Structure formats: C-alpha cells, structure tokens
Amino acid sequence: MKKQYFNGEKLFAVAPMIDWTDRNCRFFHRQLSAHALLYTEMVVADAIIHGPRERLLSFSPEEHPVALQLGGSDPAKLTEAVRIAADYGYDEINLNVGCPSDRVQSGTFGACLMQTPDVVAACVEAMKAVSDVPVTVKCRIGVDDQDPQTVLPDFLARVISAGADAIWIHARKAWLKGLSPKENREIPPLDYDLVHAMKRANPDVFVGINGGITTLDEAARHMEVMDGVMVGRAAYHNATLLTGVDSAFYGKTPQEPDWDLLRDTMMAYGESVMAGGGRLHHVTKHMVGLFQGYAGARRFRQILSNDSTRPDASPELIARAFAAVDIAAGPKLQVAAE
Template identity: 75%
Template sequence: MYEKALANGSKIFAVAPMIDWTDTHCRFLHRQLSAHALLYTEMIVADAIIHGQRDRLLGYHAEEHPLALQLGGSDPAKLAEAVRIAADYGYDEINLNVGCPSDRVQSGTFGACLMREPQTVARCVEAMNAVAAVPVTVKCRIGVDDQDPKTVLPDFIDQVVSAGAQAIWIHARKAWLQGLSPKENRDIPPLDYSLAYRIKQDHPDVFIGINGGITDLDQADDHLKHMDGVMIGRAAYHNTSILADVDSRIYGETAVEPDWLGVRDKMMAYAENYVAKGGRLNHVTRHMVGLFQGLPGARRFRQILSSDATRPGAGPEVIAAAFAAINFENSPETVAV
C-alpha cells in the first residue's frame, strides 16, 4: 500500500485511531461513506492481546478493509507476539503508537513518552517487522515536554526508518506529559506543520503522513501538496459526513451524491445483526450522531439516536426514525450534504 502510493504519487487519507471511538461499529459506518479511506483500530495494548479475549479485541467486519491495527507497548518481544497473534485476523497494517499522552499509557512506559527513547522504538519496529507479513508503521508526536522538536524529531525518524518502519504518521504537535490532560494535549501545544514538511523533504523515499488540527478536506488537500498522506481524527468523528467526499476529493473517483438511504439500510441491517447477538443498539448508534451536521433536522436526528437507542429492547427502527427526521435538501434517495 505505502510502496505503491510512493511509486505512483498517489495519496492516502486515513481516519485516526481514537480510544473509545474508532471501534468496529464506528469503522463499519465510516466504510459506508468511503471505500478507500484507511481506517485504524483504537490502540490495543500488546499485553491485552496476549492475555485477553482476542476475538473481542481483534475481531472486525470484513467490510472494514483497508484496516490497520494500532498497538501500544514498549517491549519488543511482547509486541512481536501480539503481531503473531493478530496475523490470523488479516489486518492490512500494524501501527505502533508513539503519540498517546494519557496517564495510563505513561504508567506503562509507552505511547508519547517513547519519543524520549528512539532506540527502544527502533527495537520494537525491528521485532514487529521480523514476524509481520504486512507493513509496520509508526504514529508519533514531534516531541514531548522540553524536547526541541527540530532536533529530536529528525533523529527519531532516522532511527525508526532505519529499523524498517514503512510509513510514519506525524501528529504535528508536542505532547506535554506533565501539566496537560490528554484532551488539552490535542489542542494546546502549538502545531508545527512546517517541521513535518521538512521531514518529508529529507525523506523523499519514505511515506510520511500528517495528523493534528485538520478539520476538513480543503485543509487535507493543502497538506497533500507537501505530504504523502493526511489523517483526520475528531473532525471525521464529529462531522462524519465529510467522509462521503473522500473518494472523489482524495482518490480521484467520479463524484456522486451519497446514497444516504442506502447508508441507513446498511446500518439498520448491521445493527439488527448485532442486537440479535446480544449487543445494545446504542453501541452502534453512538457513532452516528456526527452525521448531517448543519442540515435541517440534524438536532432531532441526534436526539433520537442518543435517547431512544438506549431504551431496553431498542432495535434498528430507531435508526429509521432518526433518518426520517432529516429534511434533505434534494431528493430523498441520494442527496449531498
């Protein structure tokens, strides 16, 4: 995937891994809007895969491809074992998290704090590559705390690429591990896109993607003039409909109006199957509230999904009722948002 993108000059759009958000239900929804966007799991800790309920952690719907598994950890042997286990599940990529600033991640000595330990990250990448049949990649910050990103990031990238990382996704802001919450770390440290651009210039033969603060596809287009890929997180979750334009804007497919009722029907069938297996409807619908931002009826759409889906016995009819609340601007069958 990454080698092909570099060889033919094509770009990659990805939805960022987000803890508690990008679960299998979320990804199934996102795939209904874009056939080509690269989707990521939530970060899953290597120890959990080794010792936990593997099918629950690693299982997903076949329609989610292309799909990357993001791992958390700092022990090369454990990460390699997690990669071996995950091989049976058929992911398209294995990504190492070197960017999460949460206290839980810090206590486990992985995530963003690994920006201080590029040699450890390199050993992890080498160990993962030794057993992986798919690309091993890294998602990182530009630095942490008092580090100077202009010094730290180039050295980090050099070591990780030399270890065999086939792609680097750069969240273009520092993480402050002391004094800022994970939420604050997504907004307060200033973005430095120009540094990410310089890293790409220094590594023309390595896939380098950018993440952080990107809120729409116009911004994505601007970044793709400098970078090989662009990754959007919260904006794609809270305003999910922007994903409907990804295939035409980023991948060059013919622009067509989204078949929103087709999306409705797919999500109803998916939810019916999930509920029949003992799941709760709101596990699915909580990821849908970001659809139709700004359209007449969107507020009622969100209210129905947020309240009715939590009631005992709620089924896919709730999704139908929510879609019925939207006053589409054009035809009811296929309309653009």
C-alpha cells in the same frame, strides 16, 4: 529503492481514537468512504496476549483497508501480539508513539517513547521480522522540553533505519506532565512546517500528517507536500466529511451519497450486532456526527443518542432518525478545491 506503502499512493486516513474507532464505528465510516484507511483503537500488546483476543481483534471484512494500532514498548510482547493479529488479516500494524494519557504513560508506551528512540527502533525491527504487512509508527514532533527541530529528525532516522514502512506524525508536541489528553489536543502549537520539512528530508519514505485538520480543503493542501493526511475528531464529529473523501483523493466521480442505502445498511448491521448480544446504542453512538449542517440534525442526534439506550430500542429507530432530517435541503457534498 523507494519503500512502497499501499503501492505508493496518497492516503487519507481516519485516526485511531480510544473509545471511538471500534469495529462498529469503522463499519459505519466504511459506508461513507470506500477507500479511506481506517484504524482501530489502540490495543495494548499485553491485552492481546493475555486477554479476550477475539473481542479485541475481530472485525468485519467490509472494514478493509483497516490497520491495527498496538501499544507497548517490549519488543518480545509486540512480536507476539503481531503474530496473533496475523490471523485476523489486518492491512497494517501501527505502533503508538503519540498518546499522552497518564494511563498510557504508566505502561511506558505512547508519547513517552519519543524519549527513547532506540526502544522504538528495537520494537519496529522486531515487529517487522514477523509481520507480512506494513509496520508503521504514529508519533508526535516531541514531548515536554524536547526541541522538535532536533529530536524529530533523529527519531525518524532511527525508526526508518529499523524498517518502518511509514511514519504518521501528529504535528503537536505532547506534554506528559500538567496537561490532560484533551489539552494536549489543543494547547501545544501545531508545527505543520516542521512535518512538511520531514517529508522533504525523506522523499523515499511515506510520511503522513495528523493534527488539527478539519476540512477536505485543508487535507488537500497538506497532500500537496505529504504522502497522507490523517483526520481524527473532525471525521468523527462531522462524519459527513467522509462522503467527499473518495472523490477528493481517490479519483471517484463526486456524487451525493445514497442515504437510503446507508440507512438500510446500518439498520441491518444494527440488527446483526443485537443478534450477537450487543446493544443498538453500540452502533448508533458513532452515527450522531452525521448530517452536521442539515435541517433536523439536532433531532437526528437526539433520537440516536437518547432513544437508542431504551430497553425496547430496535433498528427501526435508525429509520426514524433519518426521517427527521431534511436531506434535500442539506449542504452539498464537500469536495476538496482543486
């Protein structure tokens, strides 16, 4: 029987990114696409169990569909974290088996878990036992001197057998020694063909692809083979990309965004964040990637990046930033080529 994941539909997702995809970022991204699957930053299971869980897990209802990404390697701790998170209503729980940072490695989770597939399988099985929503895995094609052609098929077989509802594969190998996280995003070569082969080898399991995808055209080409495409930095630094997602992949009629509505919505949201003790900059820092390629985009970024940090900054600053952009002269809505 085919494993159903979000009713078996094709998915476009925005990748989990530490320090970027917090709840303010996700609220903003949701205004640009009603259907893209959004991910939290990775949250360590120990932090959920012992830390400020309300701050770590709460989110706005408008963010749905939204997935929680967990970091950890202890099945018991991950189980407890899943139980706690259940009250918050996430649409998916994802296990991080892809982050190569030293901080993550020191906690024995992230990409280093590619070396212990049995541990990952045990974690997935334990999480599935207590989760009412899909449990998924985001991994690499391998790490260090591993041969991805050998390692990845075995890894997938084990986690799928453990009950994983979906696998998102970052198409680069991770180097755990000698490369920074930034270098790990750029230096190891991408192997899209291998990831495509993994999908063909697992026709009844959702398999999505991630890594180096920067346009909707590229995403559409991958979607011809894959069940889903996950875009990371490109969606953050060029947020306007997300305005074409619903028409490209979810059957919606292409249309220019209602920029006035977006402005007003983000102003109101900024006001609510400030009323709750936050700062306007916590919202606007995620918006600077909007309007890439538009006349006035540089001034837009300056206002949101610099002026929003001033003690007297108010949500009206967002209106001033929008006013700096010549929207009528900007690029047309990007849609994927048929």
